[in-house]
Amino acid sequence: xxxxxxxxxxxxxxxxxxxxxxxxxxxxxxxxxxxxxxxxxxxxxxxxxxxxxxxxxxxxxxxxxxxxxxxxxxxxxxxxxxxxxxxxxxxxxxxxxxxxxxxxxxxxxxxxxxxxxxxxxxxxxxxxxxxxxxxxxxxxxxxxxxxxxxxxxxxxxxxxxxxxxxxxxxxxxxxxxxxxxxxxxxxxxxxxxxxxxxxxxxxxxxxxxxxxxxxxxxxxxxxxxxxxxxxxxxxxxxxxxxxxxxxxxxxxxxxxxxxxxxxxxxxxxxxxxxxxxxxxxxxxxxxxxxxxxxxxxxxxxxxxxxxxxxxxxxxxxxxxxxxxxxxxxxxxxxxxxxxxxxxxxxxxxxxxxxxxxxxxxxxxxxxxxxxxxxxxxxxxxxxxxxxxxxxxxxxxxxxxxx
Numbered sequence: 298x299x300x301x302x303x304x305x306x307x308x309x310x311x312x313x314x315x316x317x318x319x320x321x322x323x324x325x326x327x328x329x330x331x332x333x334x335x336x337x338x339x340x341x342x343x344x345x346x347x348x349x350x351x352x353x354x355x356x357x358x359x360x361x362x363x364x365x366x367x368x369x370x371x372x373x374x375x376x377x378x379x380x381x382x383x384x385x386x387x388x389x390x391x392x393x394x395x396x397x398x399x400x401x402x403x404x405x406x407x408x409x410x411x412x413x414x415x416x417x418x419x420x421x422x423x424x425x426x427x428x429x430x431x432x433x434x435x436x437x438x439x440x441x442x443x444x445x446x447x448x449x450x451x452x453x454x455x456x457x458x459x460x461x462x463x464x465x466x467x468x469x470x471x472x473x474x475x476x477x478x479x480x481x482x483x484x485x486x487x488x489x490x491x492x493x494x495x496x497x498x499x500x501x502x503x504x505x506x507x508x509x510x511x512x513x514x515x516x517x518x519x520x521x522x523x524x525x526x527x528x529x530x531x532x533x534x535x536x537x538x539x540x541x542x543x544x545x546x547x548x549x550x551x552x553x554x555x556x557x558x559x560x561x562x563x564x565x566x567x568x569x570x571x572x573x574x575x576x577x578x579x580x581x582x583x584x585x586x587x588x589x590x591x592x593x594x595x596x597x598x599x600x601x602x603x604x605x606x607x608x609x610x611x612x613x614x615x616x617x618x619x620x621x622x623x624x625x626x627x628x629x630x631x632x633x634x635x636x637x638x639x640x641x642x643x644x645x646x647x648x649x650x651x652x653x654x655x656x657x658x659x660x661x662x663x664x665x666x667x668x669x670x671x672x673x674x675x676x677x678x679x680x681x682x683x684x685x686x687x688x689x690x691x692x693x694x695x696x697x698x699x
Contacts, residue, residue, distance in 0.1 A: 328393035333529030462680025493577035501606030
């Protein structure tokens, strides 16, 4: 792995921020602890840059100077380790797609979700209250958040909630990606139906327990493309501090190379998942929030049942809520990633027949998907703009003239 830049000193960062303040600039810290958070925060940053030149941006990350961060055009001298954010009280906003992000007490802290709402009530109180403001993705997310506030008895905290949407999906919902074009880019046959396997990362879910078996099983089908796109955090760099936790200690890029001999197989680790959602006819997953993104497109989802997750991992995720149980997480739309709208596979021997059935009957369960979709997004296609407008309002600055 390439060596990353050394951390800049706290003194140097404070000096830069003082200079920005002297120039009448507002300061926003973009919390990109893991590189996988970039797609959730970059669209908002881009809209802000279009609308105002009165903001100076900094990045908190484990990966100072990483190639992936160049998209922000923020110099390395304005990038620093994540722990420093909590000391930098000069910043006006700490914007984080990570519920564990921590900004200064004096700074306005905004949480912008890095997924569609699943894992209902899994936020611990001490993390949730780190944020003054939550940008909500959807009515479903609002329902979750309202209930979290009530359960933790936080009504007096005056935590502010704003109906923003899901900026990552703007381009997908605006029709930027075309199925045939995306398959051609991957050198896959656009005449074949396409299956996308996109599991979540948690211990006990399908990738770690039977991911290779799932891929092998799907590849038995004839005239089918198979694209594999893991949860972004499953590609956590080996030199990252959370590598073992997020990946199980497995380099999945290397692990899946053995399937590259199949001409109809593509592992797409570096791709945004949005073009792949457009290219796919069916999604195979487990408890990943990507299922909700696919449901918005009204396309079939197949869920791999993962008993090990429900028996072992679930109690750790929901440790703050004693009344959250397996049946609730499987069946409640606030928690189940849309499982009630799709087909659940309990035995891998059933998987390929389920895929064929879904391909032959794509309209099955469409009414359920469309009903859930009504609760899945605010400001579709314009969420980044809504987020940028709200941030400009909160900073009390004037946008550029239209």
